[in-house]
Amino acid sequence: MTVWRxxxxxxxxxxxxxxxxAADLAELERLLGSRAQVLINARPRRINALRAARISRRxxxxxxxxxxxxxxxxVPPFESLAALRDASxxxxxxxxxxxxxxxxxxxxxLSAAAARRPEAFSTVAVSLLHAGEQAGRLPEAIRDIGExxxxxxxxxxxxxxxxxxxxxxxxxxxxxxxxxxTQVVPELESLLRSTGQTLPLQTRIxxxxxxxxxxxxxxxxxxxxxxVALGAHALARSAALRTRAHALQLRLPLIGNLLRKxxxxxxxxLFATLYGAGINVIDALRASAGATANLALxxxxxxxIASIEQGQPISAAFEAASVFPPLVTRMLCLGEHTGxxxxxxxxxxxxxRRDVAExxxxxxxxxxxxxxxxxxxxxxxxxxxxLGPIYDLITHLPV
Numbered sequence: 001m002t003v004w005r006x007x008x009x010x011x012x013x014x015x016x017x018x019x020x021x022a023a024d025l026a027e028l029e030r031l032l033g034s035r036a037q038v039l040i041n042a043r044p045r046r047i048n049a050l051r052a053a054r055i056s057r058r059x060x061x062x063x064x065x066x067x068x069x070x071x072x073x074x075v076p077p078f079e080s081l082a083a084l085r086d087a088s089x090x091x092x093x094x095x096x097x098x099x100x101x102x103x104x105x106x107x108x109x110l111s112a113a114a115a116r117r118p119e120a121f122s123t124v125a126v127s128l129l130h131a132g133e134q135a136g137r138l139p140e141a142i143r144d145i146g147e148x149x150x151x152x153x154x155x156x157x158x159x160x161x162x163x164x165x166x167x168x169x170x171x172x173x174x175x176x177x178x179x180x181x182t183q184v185v186p187e188l189e190s191l192l193r194s195t196g197q198t199l200p201l202q203t204r205i206x207x208x209x210x211x212x213x214x215x216x217x218x219x220x221x222x223x224x225x226x227x228v229a230l231g232a233h234a235l236a237r238s239a240a241l242r243t244r245a246h247a248l249q250l251r252l253p254l255i256g257n258l259l260r261k262x263x264x265x266x267x268x269x270l271f272a273t274l275y276g277a278g279i280n281v282i283d284a285l286r287a288s289a290g291a292t293a294n295l296a297l298x299x300x301x302x303x304x305i306a307s308i309e310q311g312q313p314i315s316a317a318f319e320a321a322s323v324f325p326p327l328v329t330r331m332l333c334l335g336e337h338t339g340x341x342x343x344x345x346x347x348x349x350x351x352x353r354r355d356v357a358e359x360x361x362x363x364x365x366x367x368x369x370x371x372x373x374x375x376x377x378x379x380x381x382x383x384x385x386x387l388g389p390i391y392d393l394i395t396h397l398p399v
Contacts, residue, residue: 003019003020003044003095003099004019004020004022004025004028004042004043004044005017005018005019005042005043005044006018006019006020006028006032006039006040006041006042007039007040007041007042008032008037008038008039008040009037009038009040010036010037011036011037015040016037018098019095019098020032020098020102022102025039025042028042031102031105034105054119054120055090055092055093055096055119055120057149057150057152057153057156058153059090059092059093060120060146060149061146061149061150061153063084063088063093063097064142064143064145064146064149065146066084066087067080067081067084067142068139068140068142068143068146070083070084071138071139071142072139077104077110077138078101078104078105081097081100081101081104082101084097085097085098085101093120096117096119096120099113099116099117100113100114100117103116109130109133110129110133110138111126111129111130111132111133114126114129122291123287123290123291124145124148124270124273124274124287124288124291125145125148127274127279127283127284127287128141128142128144128145128148128273128274128277128279129141129142129145131274131277131278131279132144132277134278135277135278140277141277144273144276144277147273148269148270148273151266151269151349151353152266152269154353155262155265155266155353155356158258158262158353158356158357158360161360161364165364165367165368165371166367166371169371169372169375170371172375173374173375173378176375176379177378177382178213180382180386181206181209181210181213181214182210182213182214182217184386185206185207185209185210185386186210186214188203188207188386188389188390189207189210191390192389199389200385200388200389202381202384202385202388203385203386203388203389205385206382206385206386239295242295243295243296243299244296246294246295246296246297247296249294249296250294250296250297254363255363257359258356258359258360258363259294260294260297261352261355261356261359262352262356263292263293263294263297264297264323264324264348264352265348265349265352265353265356266291266292266293266349267288267289267291267292267297267301268288268345268346268348268349268352269345269346269349270287270288270291271284271285271288271342271345272342272343272345272346272348272349273342274287274288275341275342275345276342276346281308281314281341282305282308282309285301285304285305285308286305288301289301289302289305297323300321300322300323301321301323303321304317304318304320304321304323305317307320307321313333313336314332314336314341315329315330315332315333315336316329316333318332324348328348328351331344331347331348332344332345332348
């Protein structure tokens with residue numbers, strides 16, 4: 001399928017231009033004819049990496065909300081999508097909705113059209129759309145997609161909050177140390193050596209660090225960049241290495257447990273949404289596990305799914321795979337017995353989201369003063385190593 005840039009003539013004589021996806025020029029002419037437009041000329045457009053960039057959740061959440069409102073009011077899907085395409089101000093979203101319109105106009109169901117747009121719609125969203133079409137509850141399915149996206153955005157914001165403050169403090173601290181070692185310390189060294197004064201130990205250490213950074217800083221930076229590039233290449237080529245790296249993330253002090261709860265909250269919320277929409281257990285589990293970013297947890301979930309396919313109860317399979325703690329598996333067991341598995345998993349997701357929010361708040365409350373003290377201590381050591389010899393020099397000056 002090709003995206004065509006076209007010029008056409010409308011019924012009122014206006015010249016129009018735009019983009020449409022079609023197999024060939026004949027199909028493009030037919031699609032424009034159905035819109036009361038006559039094709040003048042067209043040429044295929046090359047899709048680059050920028051245009052194929054993934055559409056963010058923040059753009060899809062209001063799109064799902066408005067689409068659900070239009071469909072719920074009885075507006076047909078084609079007219080609803082056309083209205084949202086014309087109302088959108090984001091070029092990428094306009095192109096995606098335009099492609100959906102072209103596919104729907106060819107007779108494809110909305111779920112099949114969405115499946116051809118992986119940059120916007122995940123496998124979970126496609127599964128919900130398909131279930132909604134089969135059950136005749138497409139507006140409710142789109143509402144579920146919007147709610148799932150909102151929950152994922154909330155969890156992603158929690159993950160960003162873990163890293164933002166420490167990253168800012170680390171960058172500022174590194175910048176201050178580099179400036180001190182490359183600009184301040186060399187001037188101090190030349191001043192003190194001209195006096196013949198014996199430098200204290202901490203000043204000699206600081207001068208040595210300054211020399212290393214000035215003489216070998218480029219080599220250190222090159223080595224670090226090479227190591228990062230090789231590590232990223234190795235991770236990209238080896239799934240086993242990525243799995244071990246993700247397992248190591250879960251064992252990190254302070255944040256490992258939070259990362260585990262983030263991933264499991266997303267899995268539980270997605271599974272509850274899919275199962276509540278009428279999708280069978282195995283398909284819902286596979287789609288939810290596939291959306292789990294941590295490969296180590298995904299391996300445990302895949303093992304549990306394999307046990308469930310062999311007839312083992314869900315709670316027992318998760319307990320054997322050591323994916324969830326005992327309290328959660330007991331909630332799953334209760335959900336199985338009462339027939340309200342989606343409600344049980346929804347409570348699990350809510351529990352984990354609350355634990356993550358509280359854990360991040362505690363981590364930030366402890367990290368902010370700790371990082372401030374660490375930065376202040378390092379800068380105080382540099383200042384004392386710099387000012388100590390200067391003070392000794394001044395006190396020994398003749399009056």
